[in-house]
Amino acid sequence: MPSCILTCYYRPKPGGFCKRLFRGINALLDRGHTVHYLAVVSFPIEHPNCHFHRFPWPETKTSGYVFWAVFHLIAPLFLIFIGVKYRVKHLFAFGYTYSLLLQPVRLIKDLPLTLFLRGDTLKKYQTTGKSRSLIRLELFFEGVGIAGTVMYGVSKSLINRINDRHLFFRATKCGILRNDIPSCYTVVYRNASFHFPLRTACVGMIDPGKNQCFLLNVFKKMRAGQILLYLYGTGPDEKILRDLVEQENISNRVLFKGWVQSEQIWPEIDLLLMPSLHEGAPNAVLEALATETPVIASDIPEHREILPQASLLPLSDEKAWKEKLEAIVDNPESQLHQIAEEQKFAGKHLRFDWDNTIVRCIVDASPADPA
Structure with a gap:
């Protein structure tokens, strides 16, 4: 049965993260669902059931502490309004930053929130030498972001690290949704005789x-x-x-x-x-x-x-x-x-049907692989 789904992400970016996010949205749309999303800049998705809600902020200034402070404070209010007005039935987010923003609407409307974790932000911060105070703050945000969600990681090691960090903030269920080997690529033919370099x-x-x-x-x-x-x-x-x-x-x-x-x-x-x-x-x-x-x-x-x-x-x-x-x-x-x-x-x-699996994770709350 078609459902109305809400997500958010601040703006499209190059790279695998957004490629997977947009693929997930398209998978939902292809199966008859309606998707609403909050962002500063619209996603490159053209579909009558995909609805862009613009966060009021200059498109050229989506970085720095001021933007992220305002976004974290105001975006949850927009998401509550969208969730109530359009009678949203399911929520999903790529990354704990965005599940954190969806937590108020989850609690107010008692909706299922599916969180997909694509990488370990805290480990990245440690690698790049971020301050201890920033890492502690992010640790708290991560905990609040995962609390009460159905959480899927792209690897078992990622899920284990996240769970090991949090004693009080816990997801209701954990699973693994791995990236699939893309079927759109063809095998590259390489000559039997090799030429240097x-x-x-x-x-x-x-x-x-x-x-x-x-x-x-x-x-x-x-x-x-x-x-x-x-x-x-x-x-x-x-x-x-x-x-x-x-x-x-x-x-x-x-x-x-x-x-x-x-x-x-x-x-x-x-x-x-x-x-x-x-x-x-x-x-x-x-x-x-x-x-x-x-x-x-x-x-x-x-x-x-x-x-x-x-x-x-x-x-x-x-x-x-x-x-x-x-x-x-x-x-x-x-x-x-x-x-x-x-x-x-x-x-x-x-090699599996990633599109069908992510739709089941969001709409049916069916597990991919248990963690």
Whole structure:
């Protein structure tokens, strides 16, 4: 039976977070539901049952403490009004910031609120050196945001970390909704005969969590002329990395590609490198698996849930990464083929109907995978 659903997010942004949010909204619309959302800027979704409610704030000033303070104070009032006026039956949010804003309407109307966690914000704050007072405040907001919700994380390790942090604020039910391997990508055909240089890439926001600096330290020790590193994405650490590339005189083997459509990446590379310190469920890895692009990644819990152990390397060991890459350079056809074959079997559990599953999580309160 069609339902009326309410969500919120401040504005569209590039990257996997919004891609999944919009995909979830479209999945609801495709199945006959009505979606209302509060935002400063409208989402790129055109559908007669998708209704944009504008938060009154300049579109060019959606950052800084003033905006977020006003947004946190006023948005809940807008959401209460929308929820009451349009007789909303279900609530959902991507991220605890937005479930926090939906908590008043949940309590007033006694509605189910489904929360999807895409990553660990507190762990990111710790990695980037945020102040202890800010981390403590975010810890409180996270707790209030998850209280009373039906909570789904993209990995079991994420759900476990969140629950371990909170003794008093608890979700009513927890589950796992993993990112699926996208079916819209086609397998990239690679010639049996390999030509140097080996084209490797790191894909994602250039920031401390993605740990691209680690790769630069590895690449400066590699033999020139046999391997390239493409950095896809932008972010706060980009200037630092560019300066480091110039300082180490490796600009001939490390290339900054900026943001590009993800479909353009996979035919251009031979190997994906992901040395992340932490992840949610890395879309770049899933897209690589969809195109049968081999992946070497850091040995962290989130990667262990996606990739075989042979594809994982310790973050503390630059020598191990260098030796692995040198082994691939010495015998690229055999090494890359072996990695890709192992990853085919590891990703089988990630091929499922994600759209149908997220609709069930929101509307039917049916579990994806229990935590």
